[in-house]
Amino acid sequence: MRDSSSWHPTAYRTHTIGQVVSNGEELEGKEVTVAGYAETVRGRGAICFLMLRDGTGQIQAFLKRDNMDESLFESVQSATRETTIQVTGKVAKKRPPKVAEGEPIPPPEFEVNVVSGAILAMAAAPLPVGVTDEVNVGLDVRLDNRHLDVRRAHVNAMFQLRSKVLQYGREHLISEGFQEINSPKIIAAAAEGGTNLFPMKYFETDAYLSQSPQLYKQLAVLGGLERVFEIGPAFRAEKHDTYRHLNEFVSFDIEGAWMDDDDVMGVQERMIHHIWSCVSSNDQALIDVVNEYRASQGKEPVTVEVPSMPFPRIPYCDAIEIVKQGGGDIEWGDDIESHHCDIIAAKHPGFHFIPRWPMSMKPFYIHHKEEEKGSSGGQLSRGFDLNYGRDEMTSGGAREHRVEILEENLRGMGLDPADFTFYTDGFRYGAPPHAGWGLGVARLLMVLTGAGNVREVVLFPRDRSRVTP
RNA sequence: GCCCCGAUGGUGUAGUGGCCUAUCAUGCAGCCCUGUCGAGGCUGCGACCCGGGUUCAAAUCCCGGUCGGGGCGCCA
Numbered sequence: 119m120r121d122s123s124s125w126h127p128t129a130y131r132t133h134t135i136g137q138v139v140s141n142g143e144e145l146e147g148k149e150v151t152v153a154g155y156a157e158t159v160r161g162r163g164a165i166c167f168l169m170l171r172d173g174t175g176q177i178q179a180f181l182k183r184d185n186m187d188e189s190l191f192e193s194v195q196s197a198t199r200e201t202t203i204q205v206t207g208k209v210a211k212k213r214p215p216k217v218a219e220g221e222p223i224p225p226p227e228f229e230v231n232v233v234s235g236a237i238l239a240m241a242a243a244p245l246p247v248g249v250t251d252e253v254n255v256g257l258d259v260r261l262d263n264r265h266l267d268v269r270r271a272h273v274n275a276m277f278q279l280r281s282k283v284l285q286y287g288r289e290h291l292i293s294e295g296f297q298e299i300n301s302p303k304i305i306a307a308a309a310e311g312g313t314n315l316f317p318m319k320y321f322e323t324d325a326y327l328s329q330s331p332q333l334y335k336q337l338a339v340l341g342g343l344e345r346v347f348e349i350g351p352a353f354r355a356e357k358h359d360t361y362r363h364l365n366e367f368v369s370f371d372i373e374g375a376w377m378d379d380d381d382v383m384g385v386q387e388r389m390i391h392h393i394w395s396c397v398s399s400n401d402q403a404l405i406d407v408v409n410e411y412r413a414s415q416g417k418e419p420v421t422v423e424v425p426s427m428p429f430p431r432i433p434y435c436d437a438i439e440i441v442k443q444g445g446g447d448i449e450w451g452d453d454i455e456s457h458h459c460d461i462i463a464a465k466h467p468g469f470h471f472i473p474r475w476p477m478s479m480k481p482f483y484i485h486h487k488e489e490e491k492g493s494s495g496g497q498l499s500r501g502f503d504l505n506y507g508r509d510e511m512t513s514g515g516a517r518e519h520r521v522e523i524l525e526e527n528l529r530g531m532g533l534d535p536a537d538f539t540f541y542t543d544g545f546r547y548g549a550p551p552h553a554g555w556g557l558g559v560a561r562l563l564m565v566l567t568g569a570g571n572v573r574e575v576v577l578f579p580r581d582r583s584r585v586t587p
Numbered sequence: 588g589c590c591c592c593g594a595u596g597g598u599g600u601a602g603u604g605g606c607c608u609a610u611c612a613u614g615c616a617g618c619c620c621u622g623u624c625g626a627g628g629c630u631g632c633g634a635c636c637c638g639g640g641u642u643c644a645a646a647u648c649c650c651g652g653u654c655g656g657g658g659c660g661c662c663a
Contacts, residue, residue: 160623167623178624199614213622227624244597244614252625253599253613258655313662330663356662357588363662456659481663501663513663556663583655 122174130204136174138209142228145209153204156197157250166195178229179205186233198243205235272411275404276567276575282401283393290392296345296372301334307537314355327353333541335373336517339552340544347372359582361571362509366580373554379500379516382553383471387429398422408567420568430470435493437462437472450494451476459508473502482527485516506565514555521545
């Protein structure tokens with residue numbers, strides 16, 4: 119549950135439930151008003167126990183028929199699960215539970231002895247997805263009812279972790295001098311080729327949803343912003359249907375001037391190291407909630423092991439050798455596919471970079487050095503990936519800053535430089551060498567939370583067959 | 588786009604031709620008990636994806652459809 123110790127009172131409550139739970143000793147005997155979802159309502163006679171939950175904790179409210187308005191007592195007693203209820207009453211110690219002989223007596227807990235309150239919104243019954251039920255629910259049904267699904271403790275914890283990951287990532291980049299930007303998501307042309315874009319109508323002209331902030335973050339750097347980052351959506355009209363792909367996803371992008379691929383790999387490993395360190399020291403409680411659920415499903419717990427730096431660098435040529443030695447069918451110039459990644463991951467568990475891909479496999483804006491050739495003689499690039507296990511987290515690289523080579527690359531990939539003047543013009547008046555990367559936020563969270571599907575860690579995922587809710 | 592698999596109460600499931608008037612859990616409704624606390628006890632409610640076919644007989648077999656899952660491809 120979230121730490122709400124510094125939250126202010128609101129129109130609907132004097133305290134969060136978390137505040138009452140953690141300051142019970144101080145608040146004992148004082149009147150508080152709390153509000154939350156009814157998790158269980160027990161008791162049909164003269165007394166009634168209401169378990170209330172808000173985003174910060176759970177507390178029992180104790181109701182005695184004689185202590186309040188009859189109609190309030192009746193309505194709370196007949197409230198359905200997940201109904202939102204506000205109650206006012208004095209904080210009191212709960213009667214201690216009966217414990218077996220020899221068992222330790224648990225620390226005192228507190229409850230609210232209700233004298234007044236109100237039903238805020240009645241929940242329909244039955245719930246399409248039980249919030250506290252132990253039955254498994256399929257992902258599709260959960261996503262159809264995400265608003266209820268997120269009330270479940272472990273799902274809630276995963277989204278809190280998501281927020282933390284973004285916060286720590288931001289913190290780290292800002293500490294290294296990066297500034298946050300926002301690039302347009304409505305673009306005029308198929309910016310890079312390679313992937314299918316979603317077309318849209320922009321008044322009277324055709325436009326597309328952006329597949330990546332790539333070219334715009336480069337323009338920001340060329341414009342003198344030096345070090346920039348953006349956390350924003352990217353859209354790809356690919357008909358993939360896997361645990362790791364979505365048609366709308368949040369990309370964590372950076373771009374820095376006077377840097378090359380090695381420099382930005384350093385930024386990335388320091389950032390991931392910072393994120394893991396912070397989660398490890400601040401947010402173990404959230405991981406515990408996830409693990410409690412995993413245990414109920416018979417799954418291994420996830421552990422937050424802070425990766426040591428530097429992360430291994432396995433150049434493309436070496437990676438090909440590792441796959442070959444591991445029995446994989448692959449040649450220099452082939453893409454390293456998921457099943458090849460399994461072979462590499464067996465040797466390098468955890469995060470690892472794969473730098474120096476063949477230039478022929480990289481987009482036109484990736485930099486190359488003419489003298490750097492691969493084991494088979496082909497031209498190498500300064501593009502890299504960051505992998506974890508079988509999954510690609512990041513793609514990045516040093517960017518080509520020589521405009522004549524950019525135009526040559528465009529022509530070489532069957533693209534017309536005339537379509538890219540909005541971009542190439544940025545390089546005509548002096549361009550700093552620069553580098554950057556784009557990281558899939560949901561994929562990183564899969565590693566952290568042990569989620570087996572990116573949809574788990576995306577609130578309202580958009581895939582091939584889902585545009586609602 | 589390719590390959591494989593699946594669809595049973597609100598949810599998750601058992602069920603491979605007649606023993607199904609369909610199992611269990613959870614849920615929901617009601618009753619009893621109760622300062623309960625993973626509350627407990629009792630009673631009840633609620634389902635075989637759609638269309639066609641085979642058969643004396645179909646939840647079960649076959650065909651088509653729809654929806655979903657897994658793997659792969661595609662994908663900065």
